[in-house]
Amino acid sequence: MEGKVTLSYTGLEAMKYRLEERNEDDIARKKSLEDALREEIPGTAEVELTNNPDWASSEMPLVAELSVKFSGWASRAGKRTLLPVGIFSAREQHIFEHTNRTYPIYFEYPYQEVDDIAVQLPVDWQVSSVPPPQSEDKHTVAYKLNVEANNGALHLTRELDINVLALDQKSYPALRNFFQKVRTGDEQQIILQPALPTTSN
Numbered sequence: 001m002e003g004k005v006t007l008s009y010t011g012l013e014a015m016k017y018r019l020e021e022r023n024e025d026d027i028a029r030k031k032s033l034e035d036a037l038r039e040e041i042p043g044t045a046e047v048e049l050t051n052n053p054d055w056a057s058s059e060m061p062l063v064a065e066l067s068v069k070f071s072g073w074a075s076r077a078g079k080r081t082l083l084p085v086g087i088f089s090a091r092e093q094h095i096f097e098h099t100n101r102t103y104p105i106y107f108e109y110p111y112q113e114v115d116d117i118a119v120q121l122p123v124d125w126q127v128s129s130v131p132p133p134q135s136e137d138k139h140t141v142a143y144k145l146n147v148e149a150n151n152g153a154l155h156l157t158r159e160l161d162i163n164v165l166a167l168d169q170k171s172y173p174a175l176r177n178f179f180q181k182v183r184t185g186d187e188q189q190i191i192l193q194p195a196l197p198t199t200s201n
Helices: 011-020 026-038 169-186
Strands: 002-009 045-049 062-070 075-077 080-084 111-120 125-129 134-137 141-150 153-162 189-194
Touching: 002 011, 002 026, 011 026, 011 062, 011 111, 026 045, 026 062, 134 169, 141 169
Parallel strands: none
Antiparallel strands: 002 062, 045 062, 075 080, 080 189, 111 153, 125 189, 134 141, 141 153
16 A cells, blocks of 8 residues: 555644754654654555655644555455555554553543545455444543445545543543454454456447
């Protein structure tokens, strides 16, 4: 799979990146943004920054445009091909895995991740099925996922909202259960199959 990715950081996350990189040169800043995208992708990816982000502004979003290429997203199952829907979900794959927790939970800041992904399929493949929409809203944390197929293309939208800074240890089981549901949603499969040949009289 290969294509273009636009990362747009706003609010506290944009400020964090700008503060962390304020004394770095262009090469280090470039690597920082490329590594940020790599960390979102399960597996190995080739990533290259293609624009010059505005590091100086304190008001505008920090926007990075990157080219990306990676393999291993699809797996074969007979004549079918399976695609997990969580393309940029690597950070959530191993969060809060342990059954028990001794200490309170702290987040650096509230945040929202929004993925809006368009995928063009090869001409000789078609969508057999997509997973049903997912929605899990616990007020302080929320997750939504939707996959649509239309004329040889896929449109995936995913939202993860963390609207909390700190939680007591007794809230850990509910938080862990929420992230287990996020992982389950991200592991759902889009099923592709070879397109049926067309016939003419």
